[in-house]
Amino acid sequence: MTSSVELPDHAERRWVIVGVGVALSLLVVQVVAGYTRQAVFPEPSFLQKVERCLVERKTPFAQVTGDPIAQSAQRGALRTRVQGDAVTVVLGGSEKDAERIYADYADVATPAVVRTQLERHRKVVFLWSFAPSASQRQFAYLCTLDAQG
């Protein structure tokens, strides 16, 4: 059965164009609102997120000095002490950046240090002063969760 409503008519096309206009308008509003929000309320950097986590857990931290490998990381680095074990937390900008940092440390560290004190979780590299316990590892892992992704 064929009725007149099946025939393409101008009203249908007009409404589709209205629909496209509404969709595009909503898209533009969301884009503008998103960038405005970013400008007015900038997101904390990944380093700041790690620092905030450490502050919330009353764990002091400091800037990294005298470690050119850590200082070369795209997202920054810090030094802290997790349950008595000092650790350098290095935030790579990508997995590739983190792999480079890990490789640079591996080049200058002893095999024992690489095996027991050097770790990488996606984009984050940890260099511990002593082999960490499971609890120390867990703490460092959770505080850097945002920076890993």
Next chain:
Amino acid sequence: MAATPTPSAEGHTGGAGAVSARWAVLGSAAILVVLGVVTVRNAFTYPSLGGYDAQDYLTYAHDVVDGHLAAHGVGAYYTPPGYMALAGVAGELGEALDLRDPDHLGQLLNALAVLGTGVLVFGLARVLWPTRPVLCISAVGFFSFYPTVVKTAAMFHPEPLGMLITAAALYVLAQMVRRRGYSWRFAVPLGLLLGAGQLVRAWSIWVVVVAVVILGVAAYSEPTVRRAALRSLAIAVALAVLVPSPWYVHQATAYSNPVFDRPQSPSFLLLRRPLAFYVDAHFPDVVSHPWEGHFNDRFLPVLYAETWGDYFGIWRWGPSRRGQTDAIDAELVRQSELGLLPTALAFAGLVALLGLVVTRPREDIGRLVAVLPPLAAVASVLYLAVAYQTPDGDTIKGTYMLPGVPALALCFGFAFDALARRRAVGIVLGAALLASALATLPFLWW
């Protein structure tokens, strides 16, 4: 504006390159073959324990086969047993066939349900707009490459079967509206399907409301069929209530609520979330970081990211596969980008059909078959998200609006068909969408 082409008796629409009805059938069939290959293959490669709440559903299905429902208040006890019974029997068959994982046959059931729904999408498009082959093929294409459809098809989950039953009910409704045939021959199967849907997924109760509205509008706007339409409405509603009633009675007796007995906040529903939850798409994160942790408290971006990618880590990353990597992140970002054009077109089609329904209500009741389900499905997911909120946005899932996808595909097809009547626009849009579908294929292949 180009002149409006008049469809010929053979079904040519002219504008989009004279796609004939035969080519629409062949093209749709080819797309459905691809969908079939992908979903059947995924059913055997995706772990049966990998999907949403899979352990709960597997336990439930095994319990049903053993002759009893889920233990009191445990797991997915609030889910009707329809899919569990069929998947449980399929699992038994899998054991008899000595399959490595017999429950893959429960997943195969979903692959077949999705394939069947794809056929019904084509049927719906043909019934509602019989002289628009471009609409048919584009609706089938949208449905077949819609990631949440293919992802859920691989899982041990009741939603795909619910979607198939909903699509079948919409098909019967479309036939009734187009033929103006409001006899018991349509009303009985419609009522049985509406009832059966609730035995698979109680949330699909909105389909009953959709059917009531459509038959009610038909009765109101067409005096010559008013009595027949109202009679059909009464028959369909009676069956839709009768068929699932044993389940609802059981749930109401065993629990405080026959549908979902989880406690709710006493505050007014719409005030339970801030305004930003409803309206903020959290751009650019919805495209640049479409995975869990970036916008848990926003409805639109979680729904979008879960629909087009893998927000909750159930498909490309997470327990069922592996941790995130830069390559997976890049794939999810690409998925979010690829989803923009089809989503915008589907939305445009929905707005257009809604506008036509509102401004020309008596012209074509059939438009309601495409307009109402997506709106009702989104409203049901929104209700779930607001009424039963979780900190990680776990109640916001594209999977939950699966029964609305066939009609959303019709909206997409409607918009594409109208725009493609300008040949240049049709070629550019068609090429972009084809490229987008091909680019999505690796993501859909588990």
